[in-house]
Amino acid sequence: MSEKTLNPFKIAQKQLKEACDALGEEDAVYELLSQPEKVLEVTIPVKMDDGTTKLFTGYRVQHNDASGPTKGGIRFHPGVTKDEVKALATWMTFKCGVVGLPYGGAKGGVIVDPTVLSKRELERLSRGYVRAIAPIIGERRDIPAPDVNTNGQTMAWMVDEYSSLRGVGQTLPASFTGKPVEFGGCLARTEATGYGVMLMMREAAKYKGMDIKDMRIAVQGFGNVGSYAAMYAQAFGAKVVAVSDVSCCLYNENGLDVNDIMKYSKENNKLITGYTGECEELDRSKIFGIECDGFAPCALENSITSETSKEIKAKIITEGANGPTTPEAEEYLLEKGVFLIPDILANSGGVIVSYFEWVQNLHNYYWRFDEVQEKQEVKMVDAFVKVINAMEERNVDMRKAAYLVAIKSLAMPMRLRGWF
Template structure:
């Protein structure tokens, strides 16, 4: 064992594990210190503007009534309406919503969008409910939130375990609560809708495409080719699949995948489309995929690879597994997948992390395009959308990469610094309402 590895292991033992809110606050503090953020603005950005908790009853298919708890946290709207996803997952609670909402504020600011940050969802395991029950749950949740969302106030989008169908139900419910003359004018209350219901062509792949572009831009900056590069993906849903889809086209080799049902490896390569098609007939699971071997869940991040893409949930890379990671590049497809302790270990080992607020921002940029399309009564073609995404995301990546190099700091601190500076400027120019 090397001296560095031994030292890092000893450090890791002494540091207690913390939650997502602890992580985002430490990241915020680090960037605030880096840019000497005005103390008054620091106070404002350290807290959320609004926190909404709703408890609502829904009748199940068998006639029983269940009570669900939903959350919507609105962190900051200095730059524009609150923007962020709604997730359906057992881990959803007020602390998770606060952390995710704060990350959204930095993400939209970094991307140069006229948005603030919000996040929320329902504490639920959607696999335990039928489609008709999920529709009723979604519509009842939307009705409960109706006075707190709106196309110029707070604009939800899909997140973990929600999709374009969820957004279609939300849009329809919300529009049904408006006066008849205003209904169609409120279509952009949510983004991520199906293309036939006001959605954007390419929105389904925007987040994964952004992850792929971030890796591609990083490789170009470092005079490297993606041809032959081995990568692993945690989470093979919308983000993980599309990132892998585009990486494969550039010659990169998928060697490992993990989802909620299992972990698989094939160092000779896993066919992306083959795995995707297998999942369609296997209840969305990668388990027992015949062209790969099963590996233990706890050893997944230790697989031999060049690039690691965590695209599932938060707090996946921690002090427990950071030392075993072989990848030299982490591209964060999920929100907050690397906690502070894990990141410190990776940084000391020389591993590069493309931070979530940059790496997975293709989704919110795509949402912005959909919002504009609805607002202006336009219809954009897929090639036009992809070209716009490419241009916007390249601008963001270059800003962060160049700032990090110039200041001698990591890319996360650089991304946070740029994002927070933009919000600070808005407050300084406009002043604080007395």
């Protein structure tokens, strides 16, 4: 199968099959995990500001609930497809499994360009989506969270709508995570995924006999994940030499001022183009060829292809995005000796801290910022060690090792439930 014909869901299935074969698990394990348990497609009517009504298509996929309720984000993006959402739900199951969370994977998406909607139209769309998927979600069943182009405000609207639909006369904050701190959210949740990406970069550097303080790092994508990944890389002492988004790539061999670029981006419609600090502005595609020691792809899936992989000079890659590396590209990078931390481990910080938020909501007791980050670090470093041990024991790459750890954690509850 050529790279061009591989969609994200088929990539996820291929990764799963390779790991099941390496683990020697029963065929039933692969069969049960290769398809989601539930795929809901909905049509959402939204009254626009000009009085017209538009229809939007949305999805909610629940992959596997053997270990507990399902969990996963909701993205608003014009490129959303059913297979993409199925793939993301599948990866979320393994992400929860590899870091030992009592969740299965889920994902949601709406086909929409949110940049062309007003705030009121976005609110109506958010509430309409919740009304459509309400029968299959809930704080003990499936807990959504933010993803691409959704945020704390989106979750607040969704909590409000869902609570009204349930008709219990009270707010149900544990039904969604990624909420604003002022509305039941968790401190350090906004930073969690990017922080985790750099925790894994730091641990990978240690494993390879390097020090992150001596590293030059490039980050592709400057949304929530990429911007915080770059910020924490700098905080850990690394030199961030390049960042990119959809508008351009900013480069300075002596290091960028990440905090200043983050401030500029917030004031410039979330774009980094036109930044006047000390750096060169290049075409966004140049990010792949930057001279660096660590590279963090934090944009969308399939950004590292058989073509772009040939440009990458980094020794370590930590996948901040979901599915950013195609199988062909990964094969090339591994042959070249690149140490690659897979997405289901590298970007698991978001779901880990979402789990913390859910626990706090259920108990109505909240932790300090530093407590949350300490707990996240313990979870992720423990998972890193487990994956490294599996990698060395089985003589496989990090992705296969991460899947081995995750599948072992999933197979037992499915077996005990009598699913096979």
